Amino acid sequence: MTTWAVKLRGEDVYLGAATREASDRPYYLRPPWRSLYSDRYETMVVRLTCDDGTVGWGECLAPVGPEVPKAIVDRLIAPILLDAGPLPPAGAGYAGAGYAGYAGAGYAGHAGATGHAGAAGAGQGHTGAGAGAGNRGAGRAGAGQDDTGAGAGAGHTGAGRAGADAGHTGPGHTGAGHTGAGHTGAGRGGADAGHAGPGHTGAGPGHTGAGAGAGHAGAGAGHAGAGAGHAGAGAGHAGAGSFGVDPRAVRPWWARLSGLMRERGHLGGHQADALAAVDIALWDLAGKAAGLPVHALLGGAFRQAVPTYVSGLPVPDNAARAELARKWLADGATHVKLHLGHGVDEDLAAYDAVAATGIRVAVDAHWAYDLAGALRLGRALDERGAWFLEAPLAPEDLDGHRELAAALVTPVAVGETMRHRYEFRQWLQARALDLAQPDVGRTGITEAMAIAELASAFHVPVAPHHSVGLGVVLAAGLHVAAAIEAMPAFEFQPGPFPVANRILTTPLTGGPGSFPLPTAPGLGVDVDISALVEDQ
Numbered sequence: 081m082t083t084w085a086v087k088l089r090g091e092d093v094y095l096g097a098a099t100r101e102a103s104d105r106p107y108y109l110r111p112p113w114r115s116l117y118s119d120r121y122e123t124m125v126v127r128l129t130c131d132d133g134t135v136g137w138g139e140c141l142a143p144v145g146p147e148v149p150k151a152i153v154d155r156l157i158a159p160i161l162l163d164a165g166p167l168p169p170a171g172a173g174y175a176g177a178g179y180a181g182y183a184g185a186g187y188a189g190h191a192g193a194t195g196h197a198g199a200a201g202a203g204q205g206h207t208g209a210g211a212g213a214g215n216r217g218a219g220r221a222g223a224g225q226d227d228t229g230a231g232a233g234a235g236h237t238g239a240g241r242a243g244a245d246a247g248h249t250g251p252g253h254t255g256a257g258h259t260g261a262g263h264t265g266a267g268r269g270g271a272d273a274g275h276a277g278p279g280h281t282g283a284g285p286g287h288t289g290a291g292a293g294a295g296h297a298g299a300g301a302g303h304a305g306a307g308a309g310h311a312g313a314g315a316g317h318a319g320a321g322s323f324g325v326d327p328r329a330v331r332p333w334w335a336r337l338s339g340l341m342r343e344r345g346h347l348g349g350h351q352a353d354a355l356a357a358v359d360i361a362l363w364d365l366a367g368k369a370a371g372l373p374v375h376a377l378l379g380g381a382f383r384q385a386v387p388t389y390v391s392g393l394p395v396p397d398n399a400a401r402a403e404l405a406r407k408w409l410a411d412g413a414t415h416v417k418l419h420l421g422h423g424v425d426e427d428l429a430a431y432d433a434v435a436a437t438g439i440r441v442a443v444d445a446h447w448a449y450d451l452a453g454a455l456r457l458g459r460a461l462d463e464r465g466a467w468f469l470e471a472p473l474a475p476e477d478l479d480g481h482r483e484l485a486a487a488l489v490t491p492v493a494v495g496e497t498m499r500h501r502y503e504f505r506q507w508l509q510a511r512a513l514d515l516a517q518p519d520v521g522r523t524g525i526t527e528a529m530a531i532a533e534l535a536s537a538f539h540v541p542v543a544p545h546h547s548v549g550l551g552v553v554l555a556a557g558l559h560v561a562a563a564i565e566a567m568p569a570f571e572f573q574p575g576p577f578p579v580a581n582r583i584l585t586t587p588l589t590g591g592p593g594s595f596p597l598p599t600a601p602g603l604g605v606d607v608d609i610s611a612l613v614e615d616q
Contacts, residue, residue, distance in 0.1 A: 096394025141521030
């Protein structure tokens with residue numbers, strides 16, 4: 081796993097240099113908004129590389145201080161995900177005992193139906209049966225333990241955190257059978273030596289089983305008869321890495337990794353941002369392993385082109401805003417969002433100038449109003465038929481948003497500050513939002529889809545938020561947006577878009593009006609590493 085804290089310059093700063101005071105500091109405030117801003121486009125990028133060279137790319141939203149989520153990935157997430165060992169090949173079966181085994185299956189042994197003809201259990205691994213009885217995989221600390229057991233097939237060497245898998249040293253199983261799992265991978269620094277008995281020996285394709293290379297497929301499939309043997313190091317055996325993690329097990333890994341700091345109050349925030357990048361990279365690997373785009377893995381796309389709205393008209397006055405809106409209309413845009421929050425009268429003047437061009441207008445108030453001001457603005461927007469009012473109150477004010485949403489016809493849009501379904505559940509249950517806006521750069525793909533499904537139960541549409549994220553997280557957002565049924569539009573950021581494309585080997589196309597749906601396996605993008613460090 082490799083991480084980059086990326087800081088790139090664009091032709092203009094986010095939301096426009098003309099809309100803020102000049103600053104010589106790396107981060108600064110731009111009143112009336114509360115947040116810190118940067119003159120560079122900052123983000124954090126993750127690369128996961130499998131043993132066969134397959135690469136998965138991830139990115140999180142980190143508009144300031146990308147060193148923070150980078151440090152979280154490097155110090156907290158990567159050691160758990162990789163345990164200082166490489167990922168197995170993307171086409172490999174599930175592998176490895178050690179203290180992880182199958183991802184999401186507790187802390188030890190093989191999960192699945194059974195292990196080697198026996199139930200998986202924490203630290204118990206394989207229980208063995210028949211003439212090959214007595215094979216017991218190592219638990220967390222059981223590196224290289226060899227239970228000779230009974231019968232001619234004795235002697236699986238376990239694959240703990242250290243040591244190597246010596247394979248089968250006897251004449252093979254005579255009826256134990258493998259059920260549901262591949263062979264245990266090697267330990268931390270070891271290699272899978274294969275089975276050296278009279279079965280198949282040496283390197284080879286391994287047991288890929290049924291499905292997408294998923295080790296030994298099916299409970300009870302087994303290998304009957306003496307000398308059936310198993311292939312040595314290769315695709316079916318995951319090889320090195322004490323987890324033997326299959327990168328396709330994205331949701332089990334999300335469940336495991338999201339718990340690392342959960343009990344310490346960090347299910348959200350920078351911890352969630354860091355995990356979002358890793359989650360996106362795992363989905364990219366899963367798609368490449370399956371030969372499918374991510375939206376197909378999510379259950380299929382509802383649309384082949386993702387509709388968008390233009391976010392921001394970063395010019396200093398209303399006449400210039402109206403002129404820029406006309407340009408976007410000519411380029412195919414139908415909707416625009418104004419970044420306002422400057423006071424009710426000033427915001428309405430900007431709205432009126434832009435709406436007069438014929439484009440549909442939404443307002444992002446950047447959390448600037450109190451309830452009284454937001455009610456006044458919202459009622460005026462009701463009269464004008466505004467598309468939606470985004471982020472009107474302080475982001476933690478659930479009750480205020482509920483009261484506001486109940487009072488207005490204009491939909492209240494909220495969600496970019498939230499990282500997980502549990503936050504959204506409270507807002508949805510309270511009817512405090514009418515349009516949900518999760519940002520995939522903060523939720524990851526796994527949780528974004530969970531949020532979308534939760535919102536659908538409340539009949540609330542989802543318009544994924546996207547701000548200064550670059551090409552990887554933009555591609556991830558498009559896959560998610562395509563896979564959500566009630567998805568009115570995805571946010572298109574004209575300012576960051578050229579910079580987003582600059583890090584990709586093949587630029588994304590589209591923008592105003594819509595994006596074509598990526599169709600290549602995984603996210604459908606690859607990263608030019610040299611572009612990640614050009615301004616460092």
